[in-house]
Amino acid sequence: MILLCRLALLVSLIAANLAWAAHSFENTAIVRTVELGGASVHVVTTYAVKALEPKSSVYTIALSPNEHEKTSWLEVRQKGQQVALSLQPVLLDTANNLYLYRAELPKQLAINETTNLIVETVQTHATYPWPEQAEQGDEQALKYETDLYVLSPYKTSVQRTKIRTLSPRIISYTTPEGIDFTTDNPVTKSGATITYGPYHNIPASSTLEFVQQHQKHITAHYNHDFPCAEIATLKRAAEISHWGANLNIQDEIVLHNAGPTLKGHFSRLQFQSQTFYNRPSPTILNWFTLHLPAGIRNVYYYDLIGNVSTSRLRTAPSVPKTLSGNPNQYSVMEVRPRYPLLGGWNYTFTLGWDAPLADSTSFDSKTGKYIVGVPVMTVIPDAVVDDAEVKIVLPEGATDVEFFPPFPAKNTTISTHVTYLDTVGRPAVTFHYERLTDKHSGIIYVTYKVPFSAHLRKPLAVAAGLIGVFVLSMGWRRVDMRLDTKQKL
Amino acid sequence: MSDYSAIQTLYKSATPFSPYISVGLLPYLAFVLLSGTFALAFYFSTLPKTVLPVHETLIATLASILGGFGVVALFNSVGVYV
Numbered sequence: 001m002i003l004l005c006r007l008a009l010l011v012s013l014i015a016a017n018l019a020w021a022a023h024s025f026e027n028t029a030i031v032r033t034v035e036l037g038g039a040s041v042h043v044v045t046t047y048a049v050k051a052l053e054p055k056s057s058v059y060t061i062a063l064s065p066n067e068h069e070k071t072s073w074l075e076v077r078q079k080g081q082q083v084a085l086s087l088q089p090v091l092l093d094t095a096n097n098l099y100l101y102r103a104e105l106p107k108q109l110a111i112n113e114t115t116n117l118i119v120e121t122v123q124t125h126a127t128y129p130w131p132e133q134a135e136q137g138d139e140q141a142l143k144y145e146t147d148l149y150v151l152s153p154y155k156t157s158v159q160r161t162k163i164r165t166l167s168p169r170i171i172s173y174t175t176p177e178g179i180d181f182t183t184d185n186p187v188t189k190s191g192a193t194i195t196y197g198p199y200h201n202i203p204a205s206s207t208l209e210f211v212q213q214h215q216k217h218i219t220a221h222y223n224h225d226f227p228c229a230e231i232a233t234l235k236r237a238a239e240i241s242h243w244g245a246n247l248n249i250q251d252e253i254v255l256h257n258a259g260p261t262l263k264g265h266f267s268r269l270q271f272q273s274q275t276f277y278n279r280p281s282p283t284i285l286n287w288f289t290l291h292l293p294a295g296i297r298n299v300y301y302y303d304l305i306g307n308v309s310t311s312r313l314r315t316a317p318s319v320p321k322t323l324s325g326n327p328n329q330y331s332v333m334e335v336r337p338r339y340p341l342l343g344g345w346n347y348t349f350t351l352g353w354d355a356p357l358a359d360s361t362s363f364d365s366k367t368g369k370y371i372v373g374v375p376v377m378t379v380i381p382d383a384v385v386d387d388a389e390v391k392i393v394l395p396e397g398a399t400d401v402e403f404f405p406p407f408p409a410k411n412t413t414i415s416t417h418v419t420y421l422d423t424v425g426r427p428a429v430t431f432h433y434e435r436l437t438d439k440h441s442g443i444i445y446v447t448y449k450v451p452f453s454a455h456l457r458k459p460l461a462v463a464a465g466l467i468g469v470f471v472l473s474m475g476w477r478r479v480d481m482r483l484d485t486k487q488k489l
Numbered sequence: 490m491s492d493y494s495a496i497q498t499l500y501k502s503a504t505p506f507s508p509y510i511s512v513g514l515l516p517y518l519a520f521v522l523l524s525g526t527f528a529l530a531f532y533f534s535t536l537p538k539t540v541l542p543v544h545e546t547l548i549a550t551l552a553s554i555l556g557g558f559g560v561v562a563l564f565n566s567v568g569v570y571v
Contacts, residue, residue, distance in 0.1 A: 239570070241565070241570035241571060242506075242508060243508065243510075243561055243565055243570070243571060244508075244512060244515070244564075244565035244570035244571065245506065245507075245508040245512045246512075246565075246570035248570060298568060320505060354568075354570065356512075357506045357508075358505040358506050358507065359505075361505070361506040362500055362501075362503035362504060362505050362506060363503055363504055363505075363506055363507075364499060364503040364504075365503075365504065370506065371496065371499060371500045371503060373500055404492060404493050404496045406493060419571075420564065420569055420571050421560075421561065421564065421571045443497075445493070445496045445497065445500055447496070455509070458557075458561050458571060459554070459557035459558040459560075459561050460557060461557070462556065462557035462560045462561065463553040463554045463556060463557030463558075464553070464557075466526075466552065466553035466556045466557065467549060467550065467553040470530075470533065470545075470549035470552065470553060471549070473533075473534075474542055474545055474546075474549070477538055478538055
């Protein structure tokens with residue numbers, strides 16, 4: 001009963017807030033551009049906003065539950081600025097079944113002052129292959145579904161949605177009927193762009209009545225000429241060695257082809273002739289390129305069977321970690337799985353390398369702390385990582401461990417990792433992420449302190465082992481192990 | 490977020506990591522230390538058996554310490570970065 005009261009209070013607060021928020025802005029124009037890819041979809045929505053009240057600084061963006069579930073990255077920027085605006089925690093408007101994101105503008109707007117807000121989101125698992133099964137040499141077609149109107153708690157003067165595909169071969173798209181907000185053609189297509197709009201004078205649309213009366217579903221069915229790569233699980237382990245001045249990064253990846261599943265059998269003959277005549281089928285994931293850090297050495301690539309030799313690596317020389325170093329150097333690795341991945345197939349492999357520790361770790365002599373920066377993942381463009389675990393293993397005896405992930409993790413644990421020549425084990429920080437996209441290419445920073453005595457732990461542990469051997473031999477020499485004492489020693 | 494950008498600037502401005510013993514030196518160090526260990530172990534085996542093994546213990550300790558550092562240097566020079 002109390003819970004219901006609290007819920008009602010919360011909802012009424014939200015509704016009251018909403019009513020307050022609805023009056024302080026007006027959207028002069030909204031343009032939503034949907035870039036359709038394979039596994040991930042980039043949506044950029046530009047709001048041209050006019051403040052209706054003095055000192056307006058909080059702008060509300062509404063997302064339907066479907067969109068909120070698919071969105072795995074959202075950033076709001078003011079046009080012309082590079083820094084993202086800070087977002088308040090997401091609110092669920094239960095009365096209207098919408099998720100509200102509130103962005104705080106850095107500078108308050110005076111009455112009738114305008115600004116442009118750019119909202120970039122990345123949606124994962126928003127497209128699905130249609131037809132769901134395809135034979136080996138068939139085309140790959142994907143379907144994307146979304147809602148027609150961009151919802152907003154403020155009045156909108158004009159609104160457009162553009163759906164863009166990578167290739168101009170669009171099979172079909174929905175033509176909405178019964179649109180009240182325009183008298184022209186509700187949808188037009190030119191080349192690889194489908195434009196829904198412009199729709200004029202839309203009232204505050206983040207209400208249940210608007211959604212029920214006016215909101216329409218639109219679907220785009222298009223040909224996609226590149227294989228849809230998806231990483232089902234990623235396990236990254238970064239191990240730091242102070243004695244060897246080395247950072248070892250190892251990725252265990254389960255790669256999945258998220259295109260239409262294979263119908264019939266895989267014909268090696270047909271596949272060979274396809275590759276020979278250089279007509280790559282978009283349903284087959286044959287090889288992909290990875291951008292690994294500069295200065296790596298001892299790269300290994302193996303799977304359950306053993307080493308995989310079908311890869312090419314071109315390393316870039318090591319870039320010392322200084323302010324003036326060029327951060328855009330990278331090593332290029334062309335990776336070809338052991339077998340071509342047809343639709344629905346998986347491939348598990350391990351890829352790892354060593355890098356000099358000076359490239360990724362620095363020492364702050366004022367506080368005596370070491371700071372290490374480990375990238376969250378190696379980004380494969382347009383691929384989605386469903387489940388990621390990043391484990392950073394610090395040297396033995398590390399204390400005062402603090403970590404700074406670029407975006408909050410679902411789960412963070414600190415554990416002890418035991419490996420060669422360890423006595424007490426090394427502290428390890430594990431971050432658990434879900435649904436990472438190519439926008440999640442951040443660096444996790446971990447700071448720690450290692451006293452000098454902890455550095456000596458390993459040699460002294462080995463020395464203790466050797467002393468044990470010597471003591472045993474001292475004892476052995478002094479004991480008579482002869483069976484027949486009359487024999488000379 | 491300001492925490493993150495603060496640590497990022499600190500990371501970029503601090504001095505890069507440098508080990509106490511430079512890595513290029515490690516293979517040679519491993520060779521010298523381990524040959525010292527083996528030599529001392531051989532000498533240890535020729536020592537007379539006394540009641541109070543003072544000399545033997547001294548040699549054993551010296552050989553173990555040399556061996557400890559030598560093994561760590563050896564591990565690092567063959568690619569097992571401990």
